[in-house]
Amino acid sequence: MLAPRSLRKRSSRKQSVLRRVAILASVLCLLAAVGVAWLLIDNHSPDASKKPQRAESPPELSAWLADWEWEAGLSDLRTAAAGMSGLQVFAAYFDKEDHLTFTTEFQDAYGQIREAAETDGVEHLSLTVVNDILYEDGTESQKDADLIGRLTADSGSRGRHVEEIVNALRSYPFDGVELDYEKIPSSDWDGMSLLISELYERLAPLGKSLRVVLEPGIPFDKVKLPSGPTYVVMAYNLHGGFSGPGPKADLSFIRKLGAKMDSLPGEPYLALAAGGFDWLDSSGKVTSLTERQAEELASLSEASPGRDSESGSLHFRYEDDDGNKHTVWYADEETLALWAETARSIGYSHVAIWRLGGIGEESLGWMKSVGASS
Template sequence: MTVALAATAALSQLHADARVVDRPQLPLVIGAIPYWDRSAALTSMRTYARYIDVASPWSYSVSADGTPTVAEGTSPDADSELGTHSGDSSIRTIPTITNTTDGRWDRETIAKVLLDPALRRAHVEALTGLVEEYGFDGVQIDYENLSAADRDSFSTFVRELGDALHRIDRVLYVAVHAKPNDTGYGPHNEAQDYAAIAAGADRVIVMAYDRHWATSTAGPIAPYDWVEEVIRYAVTRIPREKLVLGVGLYGYDWVGSAATPLTWAEVMSVAEVHRSPMHWDETSLSTHFTYVVDGITHEVWFENARSVEAKSALARRHGLASIALWRLGGEDPSIWRLGP
């Protein structure tokens, strides 16, 4: 059915939402802060700090010797003060470490680090040193697009890093690809042994989005039935008290099988410019619309407060520990009004 969503009215909700004082009955909320849109993310964090339990700056990658590198324009010193600058010192800071090089997923570099016991040990020591030096509450590992051949070394790394962090009273979070069974959709899924990862980590974040992605055909980013299928498998391998549902807050604008990622505000702007009526899909519980430019049809699917509420309800219904928002700064501001 068609949903009456006026872009101007929705955008005006931002200031009204900032006045909401009651904390919604959601699980623990983890908010990602991407280095390439840090200003917008920090603005969102400051505005809605009372709803956020953990800030996770997405600013760190791994060099060939296992030491962490920091994205340009960010610094551990600045990250260590996130909670204070948000006005809520109770917000914990758990930076995310990724296997990216020049903005692209880099399987080769991290695979060598994980496979070599000496490099792996140096990597663990470097990460625990980062945590101790800057007073972080732990780290979150997000190593993506690994191969099935990396499965054992990745599990070993998680166990060793978890042990090292626990010795200094810190925590380990690990982000994993979503899958409905162990083999999932390819080598990147086979690389991640949910049960072994859960044994070493304090939280396991299942990134339940990108069912349709930037180079796929158009469709819902996180269809409800698929997300539930992913959760039903995950709880057979990961204790519910450790399991975190990763929730996307963005959209894609497809032309054929090539898509441009959009923030919620960008989606609203596109819809307003092209006067596109929006439609709610009752199966996927997602919103979508189409528009035409120069005879070329665009198809947009995106996440908004209504679809996020459905996923949050799933997390509560399955007794999960938390939700992790990807990402702050690009969300529909109405998500912060969600109730029990």
């Protein structure tokens, strides 16, 4: 039986309203779902929360001082110290028995380095241990990959190495330790990660810090690095003794490296290299230069350095007294500032400088201003 016309009209209007409500509810649900999905995707993207949080950190600057050029390094330190929060002393190596050893230069210089750091207000002084083997005949094996395998082979070898480092800190009371172990075979990274973790756990109760240097080619997303230590990534070696002429780093290299670093724990440092290289055209022989040496070469040869737009680096060509042609690339104050600003723009405000000794006056002034502005 059909309902009266008036009832059918009211029923029809009611159903129409219900349909509109249902459609509106569906649209709202869809918009909400899209919004949630967007948030989830955004929070897991490489440009999400990590970078802004790191970018908000005040700038920090540290630098290395090498034992083989400690006097020139101390001279630079006295100028730039006001901007530095830390100094890493590149001084601990290994002997043929895989034990730590220190050069005579370091042993003679340690007291003056310590005094200068304290006098100039450097808050943190660290001992850098590097995987170079020094032999009694004066030869050496730099960045010895096999050494890493022996040091990290098992809990016993790692434990002995950890205790030897702790004993070194008793002989030379640094505030912390830095491991600069390079050319690590992929097969040794599990052991290396365990060494880092075990050393950190041993040092922490003693009030000592741990910092670890990482090469730019390491797959940070695959290597399991423990939280706790500070990590510093080398943002250089784009060109050098292994290549033809070019800058130590450029802006594209720094940005790509920064994206890789997002998987690292904590607030990593980006290491920038002062100075540059001199390439001999005829043989390809490469000579390392400090900034001051590069400036002197340019002045003596009456060359006018040009600035590369992709890296901010200076470069020039000259002819030596024997008629040999050379190409020089190097970093000055403007270069270092540009590299550091590029790093900061992608979320990395902590910078380390390799190395003190022969840095130009304007670059030292820039270093002094970095930490002072924080």
